[in-house]
Amino acid sequence: MELKDIINPNNLVYEKPELLTENTMHYCPGCSHGVVHKLLAEVIEDLDIQDKTIGVSPVGCAVFAYNYIEIDWQEAAHGRAPAVATGIARTNPDKVVFTYQGDGDLASIGAAEILHACNRGENMVVIFVNNGIYGMTGGQMAPTTLIGQVTATTPNGRDVGRNGYPLKITELIAQLPGTSYVTRQSVHTPATIRKCKKAIAKAFQAALDKKGTSFVEVVSTCNMNWKMTPVKANEWMVENMFPFYVPGDLKDSSKADPESYTPLKN
Amino acid sequence: MTEEIIIAGFGGQGVLSMGKILAYSGVMADQEVSWFPSYGPEMRGGTANVTVILSETRISSPVLNEYDTAIILNQQSMDKFEHMVKPGGVLIYDPNGIIHPPKRTDINIYKIEGTLIAAELGNVKTFNMVVLGAYLKAKPVVKMESVEKGLQKSLPTRHHYLIPMNLEAVQKGFESLELVQAV
Amino acid sequence: MGELRLMKGNEVIAEAAIRCGCDAYFGYPITPQSEVMETLMDREPWDETGMVVLQAESEIASIHMIYGAAASGKKVITSSSSPGISLMAEGISYIAGAELPCVIVNVQRGGPGLGTIQPSQADYWQSTKGGGHGDYRLIVLAPSSVQEMNDFVELGFKLAFKYRNPAMILTDGVIGQTMEKVILSDYIPRLTDEEINEKYGSWATNGRKPGRQRNIITSLEMDSGRMEQNNLRLQAKYAKMEEEEVLFEEFQCEDAEYLLVAFGSSSRICQKTVDLAREKGIKVGLLRPITLFPFPKKPIAALAKQVKGILVVEMNAGQMVEDVQLAAGCAIPVKHFGRMGGIIPSPGEVVEALEQKLIGG
Ligand SMILES: Cc1ncc(C[n+]2csc(CCOP(=O)(O)OP(=O)(O)O)c2C)c(N)n1
Ligand code: SF4
Ligand SMILES: [Mg+2]
Numbered sequence A: 001m002e003l004k005d006i007i008n009p010n011n012l013v014y015e016k017p018e019l020l021t022e023n024t025m026h027y028c029p030g031c032s033h034g035v036v037h038k039l040l041a042e043v044i045e046d047l048d049i050q051d052k053t054i055g056v057s058p059v060g061c062a063v064f065a066y067n068y069i070e071i072d073w074q075e076a077a078h079g080r081a082p083a084v085a086t087g088i089a090r091t092n093p094d095k096v097v098f099t100y101q102g103d104g105d106l107a108s109i110g111a112a113e114i115l116h117a118c119n120r121g122e123n124m125v126v127i128f129v130n131n132g133i134y135g136m137t138g139g140q141m142a143p144t145t146l147i148g149q150v151t152a153t154t155p156n157g158r159d160v161g162r163n164g165y166p167l168k169i170t171e172l173i174a175q176l177p178g179t180s181y182v183t184r185q186s187v188h189t190p191a192t193i194r195k196c197k198k199a200i201a202k203a204f205q206a207a208l209d210k211k212g213t214s215f216v217e218v219v220s221t222c223n224m225n226w227k228m229t230p231v232k233a234n235e236w237m238v239e240n241m242f243p244f245y246v247p248g249d250l251k252d253s254s255k256a257d258p259e260s261y262t263p264l265k266n
Numbered sequence B: 001m002t003e004e005i006i007i008a009g010f011g012g013q014g015v016l017s018m019g020k021i022l023a024y025s026g027v028m029a030d031q032e033v034s035w036f037p038s039y040g041p042e043m044r045g046g047t048a049n050v051t052v053i054l055s056e057t058r059i060s061s062p063v064l065n066e067y068d069t070a071i072i073l074n075q076q077s078m079d080k081f082e083h084m085v086k087p088g089g090v091l092i093y094d095p096n097g098i099i100h101p102p103k104r105t106d107i108n109i110y111k112i113e114g115t116l117i118a119a120e121l122g123n124v125k126t127f128n129m130v131v132l133g134a135y136l137k138a139k140p141v142v143k144m145e146s147v148e149k150g151l152q153k154s155l156p157t158r159h160h161y162l163i164p165m166n167l168e169a170v171q172k173g174f175e176s177l178e179l180v181q182a183v
Numbered sequence C: 001m002g003e004l005r006l007m008k009g010n011e012v013i014a015e016a017a018i019r020c021g022c023d024a025y026f027g028y029p030i031t032p033q034s035e036v037m038e039t040l041m042d043r044e045p046w047d048e049t050g051m052v053v054l055q056a057e058s059e060i061a062s063i064h065m066i067y068g069a070a071a072s073g074k075k076v077i078t079s080s081s082s083p084g085i086s087l088m089a090e091g092i093s094y095i096a097g098a099e100l101p102c103v104i105v106n107v108q109r110g111g112p113g114l115g116t117i118q119p120s121q122a123d124y125w126q127s128t129k130g131g132g133h134g135d136y137r138l139i140v141l142a143p144s145s146v147q148e149m150n151d152f153v154e155l156g157f158k159l160a161f162k163y164r165n166p167a168m169i170l171t172d173g174v175i176g177q178t179m180e181k182v183i184l185s186d187y188i189p190r191l192t193d194e195e196i197n198e199k200y201g202s203w204a205t206n207g208r209k210p211g212r213q214r215n216i217i218t219s220l221e222m223d224s225g226r227m228e229q230n231n232l233r234l235q236a237k238y239a240k241m242e243e244e245e246v247l248f249e250e251f252q253c254e255d256a257e258y259l260l261v262a263f264g265s266s267s268r269i270c271q272k273t274v275d276l277a278r279e280k281g282i283k284v285g286l287l288r289p290i291t292l293f294p295f296p297k298k299p300i301a302a303l304a305k306q307v308k309g310i311l312v313v314e315m316n317a318g319q320m321v322e323d324v325q326l327a328a329g330c331a332i333p334v335k336h337f338g339r340m341g342g343i344i345p346s347p348g349e350v351v352e353a354l355e356q357k358l359i360g361g
Helices: A032-047 A061-067 A081-091 A103-109 A111-120 A169-175 A190-208 A230-241 B015-028 B075-084 B114-121 B124-138 B144-154 B157-176 C009-019 C035-043 C059-071 C082-097 C124-128 C146-163 C173-177 C193-200 C224-244 C264-279 C297-304 C320-328 C347-359
Strands: A053-057 A072-075 A096-102 A125-130 A179-186 A213-219 A248-252 B002-010 B032-037 B047-055 B067-072 B085-093 B108-111 B178-181 C003-008 C024-027 C052-055 C076-080 C102-108 C139-141 C166-172 C179-184 C248-251 C258-261 C284-289 C291-293 C309-314 C334-338
Touching: A032 A061, A032 A096, A032 A125, A032 A190, A053 A061, A053 A081, A061 A072, A061 A096, A081 A096, A081 A111, A096 A103, A096 A190, A103 A111, A103 A125, A103 A169, A111 A169, A111 A213, A125 A169, A125 A190, A169 A179, A169 A213, A169 A248, A179 A190, A190 A213, B002 B015, B002 B075, B015 B032, B015 B047, B015 B124, B015 B144, B015 C003, B015 C179, B032 C173, B047 B075, B067 B075, B067 B124, B075 B085, B085 B124, B108 B124, B114 B124, B114 B157, B124 B144, B124 B157, B144 B157, C003 C009, C009 C035, C009 C076, C009 C102, C009 C146, C009 C173, C009 C179, C024 C035, C024 C059, C035 C052, C059 C076, C059 C082, C059 C102, C076 C082, C082 C102, C082 C124, C082 C166, C102 C146, C102 C173, C124 C166, C124 C291, C139 C146, C146 C166, C146 C173, C146 C179, C146 C224, C166 C173, C166 C264, C173 C264, C248 C264, C258 C264, C258 C297, C258 C347, C264 C284, C264 C309, C264 C347, C284 C297, C297 C309, C297 C320, C309 C320, C309 C347, C320 C334, C334 C347
Parallel strands: A053 A072, A053 A096, A096 A125, A125 A213, A179 A213, B002 B067, B067 B085, B085 B108, C024 C052, C024 C076, C076 C102, C102 C166, C139 C166, C258 C284, C258 C309, C309 C334
Antiparallel strands: A179 A248, B002 B047, B032 B047, B032 C179, B108 B178, C003 C179, C139 C291, C248 C284
């Protein structure tokens, strides 16, 4: 058999989503960001909303998210993506707006913006990639860093007495009446990747249906700054992060009470 | 005497720490030193370089655009820095991973099989020390005892047991430098 | 006296803060200065001197933590890089308005916006002409070596407390990331509560002790007449700084026919330029402002009478050049040469600029 016999349309088992650009991703091999990007591209493609979706990228490793998905994007200042998205969503009510944010961006410097956008129930999707660390700046403590976890600014492990407790911001967000769907996912196995894709699809559908804010946390790894191999990082995440950041839906108003949500006036 | 050096390669090859040990060795020999790294987001597989200056007198600019010596450890760095060696200067490279060897005819060119030698020594992490040894053969800017003191200063105490192995690598590199072209 | 070390500029800021008896550091990670907080966390000064180190949730929070601690008479420091300093602009204006001492370190990177993490000097205007709202000034110190990163922490505090005014150390990714030899300062003990009462009891809000009036720290004044008086008092303070605190350094200016003016890392590059140009027979000198506010107007005016032209070299599109033009007057050409976007001009490039913009022209 020759190479050209193998590279043959009949043998095709997997194709990259068309919306993913040809740009080489800058992420470290094994990083969760790339997988989440791919799911986003697939969902937007499946829903056929590439012409009306606007992404807001954060400051963090995903700052260059705009290089990878073939839609319109805006790059926000650190933590301000929900405010930027509010601006877009309010003035473009027929568009689908999402933010893509890390844990430092969303839960630290941007904690005020995310709480208020979710509390107002802005019609948007939030993709929250929680890797428990500041990836881009070289591995400092994030609000979601676990107790005892070693980072560049907690060289002896996070100490509650000095740094406070890890923040379950998704649990807080779920309390807010403006949110209709709040879920926690991961992308470390084929099965969880499929599940995460369903969750992202549901969140985008909610935005199309004008259901207010949908919030998808993806518990993730940063093998680079955790100083582990990608495989070890996945194991560490399952062992250490899942008991604290328990995967699953935190709120699903389509199941509970479809009338409970008051749509925004525009 | 002033020696202006660029060391360039991949992140993970120990480029920055090699520069650091050289700088510490200079301090131990009572020289003025400066060490300026490329810096940026911590991405695996990126390129890294560091400018090291050793001098008997006050150092003016820590940032340079021409060098007495370039130590080049990957192709990207060859493309970027070959033309920045001063005429009559020195270029040392590890042929492993170099597709286009240097073409300059007005500089001294040396080879060091750092990757191979480090593997033979049984610890690929000593790669940068092999290259440092080779450099010191071409340019004896600091004495071996200053390098030993430099290692002691720059390594945390818990890593001091590694010093003999590193010195062996420096020695091996010193002995293994190959001249390609002299001007 | 002093301890010789080989350290990065950023690490030295941390070490100098501990040694000069700082009570606290508040900050938020940002490249290229994250080593300041990382070094502090590694050093654990809370065990050694009792200094507090806290990673805040944002730069907005850090600077307001600084406000609070400074208002209670404490010696406090923060550091960031350009985008973070922009976020601090509000707090800095309040600190200046309330007349509180503190040291703020800006390890500049290129802008505008998120820009680049590479070195820049594009925050000259922001630092020397405001940045936040209202008529205020920062004392701005521009170190050009790792040694000065050590020395200016103490100097910054000395001036900040003398004038009850925020002092900024304006540096950049070159000096922050470079390792050089440095002689660290000896330890100064932190002030005790009694010493704070004695020295700053007239204004510090650290609890009203029997026998003293309550202290109020504020920048608010609803009465326009009194607010104008506050402004005049601030202006008088800034005028006094201009009289008494100007610092600068000259290199080979005695016989200079041309003058380079550059601060911080650009001045290091220009030192080499001076050597290169003199090898070519061009008689050039260098004036390095050390205080950017107060600006060394008089020495520049004096040299403007001696030289045929001035080249201002900055890693920006031309900011300090305006102050040099004002100081030099119109008799000789004052030109600018700069690189942007994180590109560091090379000494050779500056020689060429000198030849093209002044000597040839
Ligand atoms: C105002 C401001 N402060 C600080 C920074 C530096 N900074 C860039 S990314 C980042 C943290 C990113 O962490 P996270 O949001 O968890 O994203 P990750 O890289 O882990 O995906 C910080 C502090 C900045 N760009 N702007
Ligand atoms: S530093 Fe961490 S979060 Fe950033 S790309 Fe690498 S693995 Fe991913
Ligand atoms: Mg993160």
